[in-house]
Amino acid sequence: MPVPTVADLPQPPGLPVLGHAPALARGGTMHRTLYGWRDRLGPTYRVRLGPSTAVVTAAPDLVDTILRERPATFRRATYLSDVIDELGGHGLFNAEGNDWSRLRRSAVPGLSVTSLRDAFGTMVRSTDRLRELWAAAGPGVRVDVLDDLMRYTLEVIGGLTLGHDLDAVRRPHEDGLHQRLPVLASTLVRRAYSPLPYWRWFRLPADRRADAVVAETGALVAGRYADARRRMSAGEAPTCYLDTLIKSSLDHDEPLTEPEAAAAVINMLVAGEDNTAAQATWAIHHLATHPEVQAKIRAETAEVLGDRALPGDAASLSRLRYVEAVVKETTRVNPPSPYAIMEAAEDTTLPGGAGGLRVARGTVFILLLDDGSDPGPFQPERWLSDPPATSSRPFGGGPRFCPGRNLALIESMLLIAMVCHNFTIEPDTSRGPVGERVTFAVFPTNVGVRLRPVR
Numbered sequence: 001m002p003v004p005t006v007a008d009l010p011q012p013p014g015l016p017v018l019g020h021a022p023a024l025a026r027g028g029t030m031h032r033t034l035y036g037w038r039d040r041l042g043p044t045y046r047v048r049l050g051p052s053t054a055v056v057t058a059a060p061d062l063v064d065t066i067l068r069e070r071p072a073t074f075r076r077a078t079y080l081s082d083v084i085d086e087l088g089g090h091g092l093f094n095a096e097g098n099d100w101s102r103l104r105r106s107a108v109p110g111l112s113v114t115s116l117r118d119a120f121g122t123m124v125r126s127t128d129r130l131r132e133l134w135a136a137a138g139p140g141v142r143v144d145v146l147d148d149l150m151r152y153t154l155e156v157i158g159g160l161t162l163g164h165d166l167d168a169v170r171r172p173h174e175d176g177l178h179q180r181l182p183v184l185a186s187t188l189v190r191r192a193y194s195p196l197p198y199w200r201w202f203r204l205p206a207d208r209r210a211d212a213v214v215a216e217t218g219a220l221v222a223g224r225y226a227d228a229r230r231r232m233s234a235g236e237a238p239t240c241y242l243d244t245l246i247k248s249s250l251d252h253d254e255p256l257t258e259p260e261a262a263a264a265v266i267n268m269l270v271a272g273e274d275n276t277a278a279q280a281t282w283a284i285h286h287l288a289t290h291p292e293v294q295a296k297i298r299a300e301t302a303e304v305l306g307d308r309a310l311p312g313d314a315a316s317l318s319r320l321r322y323v324e325a326v327v328k329e330t331t332r333v334n335p336p337s338p339y340a341i342m343e344a345a346e347d348t349t350l351p352g353g354a355g356g357l358r359v360a361r362g363t364v365f366i367l368l369l370d371d372g373s374d375p376g377p378f379q380p381e382r383w384l385s386d387p388p389a390t391s392s393r394p395f396g397g398g399p400r401f402c403p404g405r406n407l408a409l410i411e412s413m414l415l416i417a418m419v420c421h422n423f424t425i426e427p428d429t430s431r432g433p434v435g436e437r438v439t440f441a442v443f444p445t446n447v448g449v450r451l452r453p454v455r
């Protein structure tokens with residue numbers, strides 16, 4: 001029997017010409033539409049996005065094979081990679097081949113648990129600024145969580161990549177690069193879903209704003225590049241991602257120009273901001289609606305932190321086992337990154353299904369990293385005794401799994417410990433219920449809370 005090909009896969013009903021693109025764009029919840037079709041058609045099906053076809057799969061063997069067989073047989077989708085390059089953000093997330101190996105080698109040490117321990121002070125500083133901001137808001141006043149946590153994660157990732165203090169948390173309304181940087185992720189998403197690459201012919205005002213942010217970030221990197229090169233050439237230890245990039249390029253005799261360094265930094269800033277802000281905001285939403293979880297955290301932080309306002313060192317943080325369970329449970333219930341878009345880098349045959357699947361080079365895959373089934377109740381305890389068996393891969397898998405997952409865990413743990421140790425959290429639904437919307441990540445919408453000091 002011949003091996004099935006993409007043309008043999010089922011597809012949901014779609015429109016002539018546009019195919020399934022309008023259905024996927026509708027409502028800002030593309031992942032839910034993909035799960036719905038998966039329920040009707042089975043784990044592997046195809047969709048048409050204008051003239052091109054993509055394979056959608058939630059089949060664990062296919063997803064695992066594709067994630068594992070990188071960078072040789074599979075790669076990130078070329079169209080997505082081009083969008084990132086054209087935005088001036090070429091770096092680890094979209095690099096391929098030797099370029100990817102080189103960038104991965106430089107990124108991973110700086111994001112290891114040991115290095116993050118050294119960078120702990122930066123994260124504590126940002127968390128304490130957030131505590132001060134929320135204390136100053138006054139008891140019972142609505143706090144719009146996502147806005148504040150976007151600036152929190154941006155400040156942290158800015159410190160770690162560049163050794164630069166964006167001072168974003170304390171300046172919600174002041175002008176600064178922190179106000180402008182989020183335009184990069186939104187431009188990336190807008191272009192990735194645009195039916196035509198119009199920006200190659202003309203720039204809309206939003207594109208011009210993105211260009212200006214790329215130039216501004218480039219100037220920031222340029223201001224630090226020469227000094228970082230001098231320090232790394234003198235054998236000093238790296239203290240940020242820019243340092244590690246430069247050190248690695250010197251160690252391996254692979255020159256890294258200033259524009260290349262700027263692009264790699266932009267790539268990391270975008271990769272490190274939105275997913276983590278989404279994870280942290282979902283966590284606050286669950287805490288607000290589960291006072292019993294807040295009480296358990298407070299009991300744990302009272303024991304570990306005593307009179308201190310927040311964990312000031314990595315050793316204290318690592319004793320907060322229940323807080324860690326809350327972050328893991330949040331990621332189980334609301335994975336911020338439920339799908340990943342890949343492409344076959346060569347003709348190949350995938351295992352599974354009825355006789356496998358033959359795919360041609362260039363075939364695009366939307367991998368469902370989460371199965372989208374009802375996650376059941378929010379119960380952090382499940383991570384303490386008997387961690388749940390889950391087929392979800394919130395951080396991807398294989399050689400390109402997310403290198404920032406420890407950083408995201410630490411940021412969210414610091415945030416949760418700080419907020420529960422210092423405040424009680426009540427939901428504020430005065431502006432409507434909490435929803436979700438997928439852009440670069442799946443964000444909760446409309447998470448407002450009222451905080452009251454407990455100490």
Ligand code: HEM
Nearest residue numbers: 092093271272275276279337395396397400401402404408
């Ligand atoms: C909860 C927060 C986060 C989630 C859910 C998340 C999720 C993911 C996922 C699903 C991937 C794709 C993995 C794959 O292709 O197998 C990824 C890749 C990546 N993430 Fe994260 N991420 C998070 C936080 C971060 C942070 C804080 C950073 C920055 C330090 C970061 C940097 C990256 C980079 C650079 C890649 C590309 C790695 C490569 O291609 O080698 N992420 N992330």
